[in-house]
Amino acid sequence: xxxxxxxxxxxxxxxxxxxxxxxxxxxxxxxxxxxxxxxxxxxxxxxxxxxxxxxxxxxxxxxxxxxxxxxxxxxxxxxxxxxxxxxxxxxxxxxxxxxxxxxxxxxxxxxxxxxxxxxxxxxxxxxxxxxxxxxxxxxxxxxxxxxxxxxxxxxxxxxxxxxxxxxxxxxxxxxxxxxxxxxxxxxxxxxxxxxxxxxxxxxxxxxxxxxxxxxxxxxxxxxxxxxxx
Ligand SMILES: *Cc1c(COP(=O)(O)O)cnc(C)c1O
Numbered sequence: 308x309x310x311x312x313x314x315x316x317x318x319x320x321x322x323x324x325x326x327x328x329x330x331x332x333x334x335x336x337x338x339x340x341x342x343x344x345x346x347x348x349x350x351x352x353x354x355x356x357x358x359x360x361x362x363x364x365x366x367x368x369x370x371x372x373x374x375x376x377x378x379x380x381x382x383x384x385x386x387x388x389x390x391x392x393x394x395x396x397x398x399x400x401x402x403x404x405x406x407x408x409x410x411x412x413x414x415x416x417x418x419x420x421x422x423x424x425x426x427x428x429x430x431x432x433x434x435x436x437x438x439x440x441x442x443x444x445x446x447x448x449x450x451x452x453x454x455x456x457x458x459x460x461x462x463x464x465x466x467x468x469x470x471x472x473x474x475x476x477x478x479x480x481x482x483x484x485x486x487x488x489x490x491x492x493x494x495x496x497x498x499x500x501x502x503x504x505x506x507x508x509x510x511x512x513x514x515x516x517x518x519x520x521x522x523x524x525x526x527x528x529x530x531x532x533x534x535x536x
Contacts, residue, residue: 311349312356314529315340318512322523325516336516339384339505341526343368344533347375353529354379362386362405362524366393373400386468386524388442395419403428405468405505405524408444413456420461429462430505435486436472443469446490453494466503466521467491473510480511484518491519 323333342350343364350361350372359380363369364387373383384403389412397404398419407413407429420427431453434443444452449467457464467490471483484506491504507515509528516523527533 310531311352311529314531315353315356315358318525318528322512322516325513329517331516336520337522339386339522339524340529341386341508341524342372342530343387343526344535345526345530347372349530350376350381351379354381358529360384364388366396370396370400389416391415398427399424401427403430403465405430406432406442407456408432408434408442408452410452410455413459413462417459417461422461426461426463428465429456430466430468430503431456431464432468432470433487433490435469435483446486449490450494450497453499454497457499464499464501466501466505467494468505470508471506471511475510477511477514480514481518484511484515484520488519 319338322336322338326333326336339360339362340353340358341362360382362384383401384405385397385401386405389397389404389406391412394412394415398416399421404416404427416427431449432443433449434445453464456462467487469487474480487506488504491501495501503522504520505522505524507520507523509525512523512525
């Protein structure tokens with residue numbers, strides 16, 4: 308458990324280093340701790356070390372963790388595939404959804420967002436690596452979908468998210484992130500008030516920060532290797 312606190316410290320230091328190297332202010336990049344597959348006790352330890360934003364990919368697992376951690380003021384983000392029969396509990400329990408990639412899903416989330424809560428904060432997930440991933444809208448459909456989602460009353464479209472194909476070469480990593488950044492800049496030029504570029508994971512967050520990430524989603528570098536069994 309002591310390692311979670313020191314891992315967090317190391318990740319925050321590395322994020323700050325990457326920001327400075329890119330000529331950016333260190334507070335421009337927010338850390339989202341990805342706690343999927345890890346127990347609630349790990350989340351509690353990270354919270355005690357100052358972390359407030361956590362992300363989950365599987366709804367049932369997330370709901371169980373939320374119940375166990377009700378006493379903590381955690382900001383929960385959903386980053387997994389959104390199935391249309393799961394939109395209601397997602398709209399009711401999360402602050403953010405990073406993985407919106409269809410209008411039908413966005414419409415359901417908007418209708419089902421409880422009126423006593425602030426709008427659901429959303430990112431549009433983009434499939435920047437083509438065939439490799441089945442999730443995400445293709446780059447040529449981003450603009451139309453973003454404008455449609457921006458009109459929904461109970462969602463607030465904040466920006467774009469992507470999970471590029473894994474690459475070891477930092478130059479390849481940066482090329483993928485630069486593509487997402489270019490789409491993001493295009494949408495802002497089209498008048499959408501976006502402020503979030505959700506990109507970068509444990510193995511590539513430095514490249515993502517170099518290309519303009521405002522939120523990095525980091526799991527294993529904080530909590531250790533995941534065991535899916
Ligand atoms: C699991 C996951 C992460 C975190 O991955 P790590 O390599 O553990 O940092 C980030 N984003 C998404 C969408 C994920 O599913």
